[in-house]
Amino acid sequence: MNSKFRTIEISNPEFESDNLRFTTVKTPNLKGRGDICVYVPNVQLTPDIPLVILLHGVYGSAWIWSQKAGVHRTAEQMISEQKIQPMVIAMPSDGLWGDGSAYLSHNNLNFEKWIAEDVINAVKEGVKEVTDNSKIFISGLSMGGYGALRIGAKYPNIFSGFSGLSSITDLPQMSLFVEEDLEHYQQTTSKETSVFEIIKKNKNSIAPFRFDCGENDELIAYNRKLHEELLHQNIPHIYEEFSGKHEWSYWEHNIKHSLLFFNKLLS
Numbered sequence: 508m509n510s511k512f513r514t515i516e517i518s519n520p521e522f523e524s525d526n527l528r529f530t531t532v533k534t535p536n537l538k539g540r541g542d543i544c545v546y547v548p549n550v551q552l553t554p555d556i557p558l559v560i561l562l563h564g565v566y567g568s569a570w571i572w573s574q575k576a577g578v579h580r581t582a583e584q585m586i587s588e589q590k591i592q593p594m595v596i597a598m599p600s601d602g603l604w605g606d607g608s609a610y611l612s613h614n615n616l617n618f619e620k621w622i623a624e625d626v627i628n629a630v631k632e633g634v635k636e637v638t639d640n641s642k643i644f645i646s647g648l649s650m651g652g653y654g655a656l657r658i659g660a661k662y663p664n665i666f667s668g669f670s671g672l673s674s675i676t677d678l679p680q681m682s683l684f685v686e687e688d689l690e691h692y693q694q695t696t697s698k699e700t701s702v703f704e705i706i707k708k709n710k711n712s713i714a715p716f717r718f719d720c721g722e723n724d725e726l727i728a729y730n731r732k733l734h735e736e737l738l739h740q741n742i743p744h745i746y747e748e749f750s751g752k753h754e755w756s757y758w759e760h761n762i763k764h765s766l767l768f769f770n771k772l773l774s
Contacts, residue, residue, distance in 0.1 A: 511628045514540075526579055529569075530633050534625045536617040537602050542569040543629055546579035546596040548586055552636040557594040557773060559766070560626055562647030562654045565607035565684040569600040576759040582766060591770035595634055599626045601650070606685035609678065609692050610654030611700070622654065623662050644769040646670040648758045649726070650681065656702045656718060663712040668772045670765040671718040673753050676702045676729045683725065703736045710742050717744060717768050719761060721751035 518529040528545040548556075561578065563571045572578045578596065585591045601608040601618060608618040622645075631637050645666050647655035652674025659669025675681060678692055678700035698704040706713060720730035727748070734746040747764065751757035 510632060512625075512632075515629065515632060517633045525573075526583060527573055528633060530629050532625060532629045534621060536621045536625055538616060541602060541621055541625065542600045543626055544569040544573055544598040545630060545633060546573070546582060546598070547634055548593040548595070549583060550586065550593050552593065552634070554636050555638050555640040555642075556634075556636045557592070557642045557644065557769070558627065558630060558637050559594055559596045559769060560622065560643070560645045560655075561596055561598045561762075562610065562622065562645070562651030563598070563601060564647070564649030564651050565681075567601075567651075568603060569598055572598045575755050576762065578759075578762055581759070581763060585763065585766060591766050592773060594766075594769070595630065595637055597626055597630045601654070605687040605691070607650045607681070609650055609675075609681055610658060611678075611692050611694065613692050613694075619654075619658060619661075623658055623665060627665070642667040642773060644668045644670070644772070646672070646762070646765045646769075647674075648672040649753065650675055650684070652718065653680075653702065656716065657700075657705050659716060660702070660706045660709050660713050663709055663714060666714055668714045668769050669716045670768055672758055672761060672765065673720050673724050673726055674702070674718055674730060674733075675726060676733045680726065680729060703733055706737065706742060707740055710740070715743070715745075715768075715772055717746070717765070719747040719749060719764060721753065721757045722748050723750075723752045724757075725753055 512532040530543045652671030656671045
């Protein structure tokens with residue numbers, strides 16, 4: 508198979524453990540290399556298996572969803588208990604710019620297309636059962652929730668559903684977490700950085716989506732505001748609040764709601 512990348516390195520199955528595979532590709536979108544951790548279910552894979560892209564928050568990288576939340580073990584258990592059907596989970600780095608790239612295009616690097624194009628293509632090359640017919644979903648936490656909601660809504664031709672946990676909902680909230688000046692992240696218009704504006708713009712074509720937030724999360728007011736704005740515009744969505752704060756114990760426990768949501772969309 509001809510690769511879409513100049514270089515691609517995929518871990519040797521002989522040395523993989525815990526159903527995790529690692530991929531590094533070089534892409535013009537990053538003007539360098541990007542890493543992806545891929546959970547591959549420990550079952551007989553069938554063609555067109557669904558793919559979930561799971562985005563991390565600030566300070567993190569490709570390893571963090573597996574090594575701080577054990578999401579691969581959560582998925583493995585849910586599959587074994589037949590709560591969800593087998594699905595591949597790709598956990599890419601955000602491109603490793605500053606404290607976080609926000610999954611936007613800036614500084615002559617396209618972190619958005621890295622996620623929406625490169626990650627999908629890289630997984631297809633490493634897991635042959637992920638095909639052009641596979642349903643693709645996207646989720647993430649905090650900055651990753653921002654990326655998932657924004658990219659999921661912006662590319663309705665790619666994503667069949669999207670979900671956010673404890674999500675940043677607009678660019679100014681990045682200043683709560685990063686030391687980089689927000690000028691770096693600016694897009695052509697402020698509407699390009701607003702989750703609500705992107706959803707509203709594409710409301711007639713976007714896939715089903717949901718988001719949740721902890722009741723004691725510092726981003727709870729922003730998530731409630733997004734929920735109210737969507738209600739006011741009569742845009743269908745699911746919004747839930749659970750106990751917890753902006754921390755890994757919340758995301759470890761509540762990622763299952765996103766996986767169950769995606770599984771329901773496969774029915």
